[in-house]
Amino acid sequence: MNSPIDQLVEELWGCCVMQRAAQDQATIERWQTNEIDHLKERFVVQIMPDSLKPLLEKAIAQWEGIEKKLLSHLKMNREQFLQEFEKARNAYLRKNTEWHKFVSSVGLIISYSHPVRNMEWVNLFSWILPAAHPDNEIEHRIRGKMVTSIFYIEQLLKETANPNTVVLGNPLGKIEARWLIVNQNRTIEDRVLLSINKIVKQFQDNPYQFLYESDVQCGLFAELRKNISETVCIPSVSKQGYKYELGLIYSEYRNKIDIVCLNAEIIPSINKSPFKGYDTYIYNLPILVGIELKYVIMGYSKDVSIVYDDYQKLRNLNDIKYRLAICFLQNNEITDPFCESIKESYSIVQTVKKIDGIYIVTPTKILEVSSPIMACK
Numbered sequence: 001m002n003s004p005i006d007q008l009v010e011e012l013w014g015c016c017v018m019q020r021a022a023q024d025q026a027t028i029e030r031w032q033t034n035e036i037d038h039l040k041e042r043f044v045v046q047i048m049p050d051s052l053k054p055l056l057e058k059a060i061a062q063w064e065g066i067e068k069k070l071l072s073h074l075k076m077n078r079e080q081f082l083q084e085f086e087k088a089r090n091a092y093l094r095k096n097t098e099w100h101k102f103v104s105s106v107g108l109i110i111s112y113s114h115p116v117r118n119m120e121w122v123n124l125f126s127w128i129l130p131a132a133h134p135d136n137e138i139e140h141r142i143r144g145k146m147v148t149s150i151f152y153i154e155q156l157l158k159e160t161a162n163p164n165t166v167v168l169g170n171p172l173g174k175i176e177a178r179w180l181i182v183n184q185n186r187t188i189e190d191r192v193l194l195s196i197n198k199i200v201k202q203f204q205d206n207p208y209q210f211l212y213e214s215d216v217q218c219g220l221f222a223e224l225r226k227n228i229s230e231t232v233c234i235p236s237v238s239k240q241g242y243k244y245e246l247g248l249i250y251s252e253y254r255n256k257i258d259i260v261c262l263n264a265e266i267i268p269s270i271n272k273s274p275f276k277g278y279d280t281y282i283y284n285l286p287i288l289v290g291i292e293l294k295y296v297i298m299g300y301s302k303d304v305s306i307v308y309d310d311y312q313k314l315r316n317l318n319d320i321k322y323r324l325a326i327c328f329l330q331n332n333e334i335t336d337p338f339c340e341s342i343k344e345s346y347s348i349v350q351t352v353k354k355i356d357g358i359y360i361v362t363p364t365k366i367l368e369v370s371s372p373i374m375a376c377k
Contacts, residue, residue, distance in 0.1 A: 004058035009120045011052055016132045018044040035177035045131035047350070056133065060143070063125070066115045067146055073109050078146060081106075085149040089179070092156065099156070107157045116151040122175065126182040135198055137186075138227070144182040151175055188228055188248070189322070189355055192261055192289050195223040196326070197351045200361050207330050207363050213295035216328055217251065217258055220293070224249045224259065232264045234282060237274045244282055254284060255317060263288040263321060286319040289355050294327040296334055304339055304360070307369075311358050322356040329362045345370050 002010070020042050022028045031038035048056070071077060076084075084102050091099040116122065125144035130137045152175045159172050186194065199220045203210055210216050228248050236242040246262070253260040263286040272281050292310035296302070307327040314323035329335055339346065339360065346367040352359050358369035 004055060004062045005121060005124065006117075008052070008055050008059040009124050011055065012048065012124065012128055012132055015052075016046045016048055017128060018046065020044065035174055036180060039127060039177065039181060043127075045128055047134070048132040056129075059124075063143060063147070067143075070109070070113060070115050070150070073113070074106055078142075082145055082149060085153065088156075089149075089152065103153055103156050107153060110150060110153055111157060114154075116147050116154070119151070119174065122148050122151050122178050126178040130182075134194055135201065137194065141182055145179075148175065148179050148182050152179060188230070188261060188264075188288065191227045192224065192355055193352060195220060195227050196291075196324075198223055200352060200366065203328055203361060204363055207328075210295065210328070211297075213293055213328075216295050217293055220291070221249065221251050221259055224261065228261065230264060232262065232267050234267065234285075235272070236279050237272050237281075238277055238279050244279070246282065246285075248288075254287070255313070257287070257290045257314070257317075258293045259291040260287045261289040262286065263319075287317075287321065289322045289324060290314045290317070290320045292325045294325075295330070296327060296338060297330045298334075300334070303337070304342055307358055307360065324355050324357060324359070326352070326359045326361060329360065332362055332364055335360075335362050335365075339367065342369060 022031060022042070027041075031042060067078070071081060074081065088099040088102040091097075122144075125140065125147040127144075129140040130144065133140060152172075155172050155175050199216065202219065203216070210219065225247065230248055231245050232248065233243045233245050236244060248262045248264055249259065250262070251259050266286050270281070270286060272279070274280065292314060294306055294310060304327070307325050311323060311325040314320060314325065329338060336343075346360070346369050349366050349368045352361075352366060352368075354368075360367040360369070
C-alpha cells in the first residue's frame with residue numbers, strides 16, 4: 001500500500017499540476033538545458049482542493065516522523081543540518097573538496113535509512129506543495145529544504161567520481177535546480193497577495209469570524225507582519241548617529257490608510273527634513289502598497305461607491321506605487337443591490353491576483369472590477 005506521501009504525490013499530479021506544451025523547438029532545447037525554466041514554464045500548479053487536506057496532514061505527519069528520526073540519529077537539529085549542508089553545497093559548487101567532510105559524516109546514515117524515496121518526493125515538497133497549498137507556504141518550504149538537501153546528499157554520494165559537474169542532464173543538476181527553487185524568496189508584492197488571499201479564504205470559510213471592519217484589518221495586518229518581516233533603517237537627522245529601524249507594515253499610516261507596506265527600495269533616497277526638531281518624516285515615507293478596506297454587514301444600505309471612494313483616496317496621495325481597495329460583503333444577499341451599478345464592469349476570479357485595483361469579496365465569490373480608474377472618474 002502506498003504511503004501518505006506517495007498517495008499525495010499521485011493525487012496532486014492528477015488534479016493540481018497541469019503541463020504546458022513547448023511552443024517551439026527552441027523552447028524544448030532551452031528546457032533541456034535549463035531545469036529551472038523547465039519547471040517554471042512547463043508546469044502550472046493549481047490550488048489544492050479541500051478534500052485532500054486530511055491526506056496532506058497524514059503526509060506531513062509521515063515526513064515529520066522521518067525527519068525527527070533522522071536528525072536524532074545525526075544528533076543535529078534542523079537548523080544545524082541545513083546550515084552544514086549549505087556550507088557543503090557551496091564548497092562543492094566552488095570545486096572545494098571540503099564538502100566531502102560533511103557528506104561523509106552524514107552519508108552512511110542517510111544511505112542506510114534512505115529517508116527521501118525518490119525525486120517525486122522532492123518535487124512534492126520543493127515546488128508543488130508551496131504553490132498548491134499557499135496558506136502554509138512558508139512551512140512547506142522549510143520541509144522542502146530538508147527533503148531536497150537530503151536527496152542532494154544522496155546524489156553527491158553517487159557522484160563522487162565526478163564532483164565538479166552541475167549540469168541539467170544529470171541528477172545533480174536537477175536537484176540543484178530544485179534547491180534553488182525551494183530557497184527562492186517571494187517578492188514583497190507576492191507576499192502581500194499571499195497574505196490577502198489567506199484572509200479572503202478565512203472570511204469565505206466563516207464570514208462571521210469577522211464581525212467588524214477592524215477585525216478584517218487586524219487579521220490582515222497580522223498576516224502581513226508574519227509574512228513580511230524585513231526592516232529598513234533610516235538615519236535620524238535630529239539625533240546624530242541614531243537610526244530608526246522600521247518594519248514595512250503599518251496601519252492607519254499617513255492619511256489614515258488602513259494598511260500600508262512601505263517601499264524599502266526608495267526610502268533611503270528620500271529627503272529627510274525634520275519638523276520643529278523632530279524626525280517626523282518617518283511618518284510620511286513612500287508606500288509600496290496602500291490598502292483600504294470596507295466591510296458591509298447585514299442591514300447596511302450603501303452601495304459600491306464607498307469602495308470607489310477608497311480607491312480614489314489612494315489615487316489622490318503621492319508616493320504610492322500600488323493602490324488596492326477591497327470590500328467584504330458579510331452575506332450573499334447584499335451582493336446584487338450593492339453591485340447594481342457595476343454589474344457589467346466586474347469579473348469573477350478565483351483569487352485576488354493584483355495589488356492595484358478594486359475587489360469585492362463575498363462569502364462565495366471574488367469580484368474584480370474591470371476598470372477601477374474609469375470608475376473613479
